[in-house]
Amino acid sequence: MNDVLLGLDAVTKIFPGPPAVEVLHPTDLAVEQGGYASIVGPSGSGKSTLLNLLGLLDRPTTGEYRFNGVPTTGLADEERARLRARSIGFVFQSFHLIPERTVLENVLLSTLYSGVARAERVDLARTAIERVGLGHRVDHTPLTLSGGERQRVAVARATMTSPKLLLADEPTGNLDQNTSGQVMDLFEELNADGMAVVIITHDAAVAKRARRVIRIVDGTVEDGTVEDGTVEER
Numbered sequence: 001m002n003d004v005l006l007g008l009d010a011v012t013k014i015f016p017g018p019p020a021v022e023v024l025h026p027t028d029l030a031v032e033q034g035g036y037a038s039i040v041g042p043s044g045s046g047k048s049t050l051l052n053l054l055g056l057l058d059r060p061t062t063g064e065y066r067f068n069g070v071p072t073t074g075l076a077d078e079e080r081a082r083l084r085a086r087s088i089g090f091v092f093q094s095f096h097l098i099p100e101r102t103v104l105e106n107v108l109l110s111t112l113y114s115g116v117a118r119a120e121r122v123d124l125a126r127t128a129i130e131r132v133g134l135g136h137r138v139d140h141t142p143l144t145l146s147g148g149e150r151q152r153v154a155v156a157r158a159t160m161t162s163p164k165l166l167l168a169d170e171p172t173g174n175l176d177q178n179t180s181g182q183v184m185d186l187f188e189e190l191n192a193d194g195m196a197v198v199i200i201t202h203d204a205a206v207a208k209r210a211r212r213v214i215r216i217v218d219g220t221v222e223d224g225t226v227e228d229g230t231v232e233e234r
């Protein structure tokens, strides 16, 4: 098995403009299989740009991005989409749930086009919902759930097929401190089960819970790693 799950090799991102803007300067970065990293940095520093690249939602302008050993830059859009659907779960700040659908239906929707039989998908979805502690809410709609519960549904949806990587963009941005802690507990459990977790956050308390903190400033990944999990306040 390849030890490196996410490997950036001299990756840049330049938006063509005009004027062209180099939003990500040449970046080398490796996140190991089962790793747990947070990405921190000031507003506009390039965190979402980096996350979009890591999540195969966007392509580097130059350089190579290997996902689980596979060079992705030259892959066709459909191949990238397939790899993404199979291997990466996404969680966002605003939960992106369909309000009039039940929790079970919301989680199931993520695998609608996976080709897996519905009965099997229902089993997987129920297991994922139970794993986030919402087994008693499968038939409820998101409207009847708290913010923390909604985010846990989003985590169930992102992880029902046990992806290798969970990518989260400000997952606690809409949550209070207590609820935020519960969602972070969940990320830790998933990580303990072997799933790599990468979180963008503005919240130092959330960032510190990752084993590794990646700081980005003005499109430059500084130092790449802070292995002791220290986040300096700036």
Ligand SMILES: Nc1ncnc2c1ncn2[C@@H]1O[C@H](COP(=O)(O)OP(=O)(O)OP(=O)(O)O)[C@@H](O)[C@H]1O
Pocket (backbone or CB within 6 Å): 015, 017, 021, 023, 041, 042, 043, 044, 045, 046, 047, 048, 049, 050
């Ligand atoms: N499509 C685009 N074209 C031109 N510039 C862009 C484009 N997308 C992002 N940018 C610029 O790239 C820089 C980094 O944006 P990015 O969204 O990655 O920052 P961020 O660190 O995630 O910010 P925030 O914390 O505010 O969400 C910003 O200056 C932004 O204006």
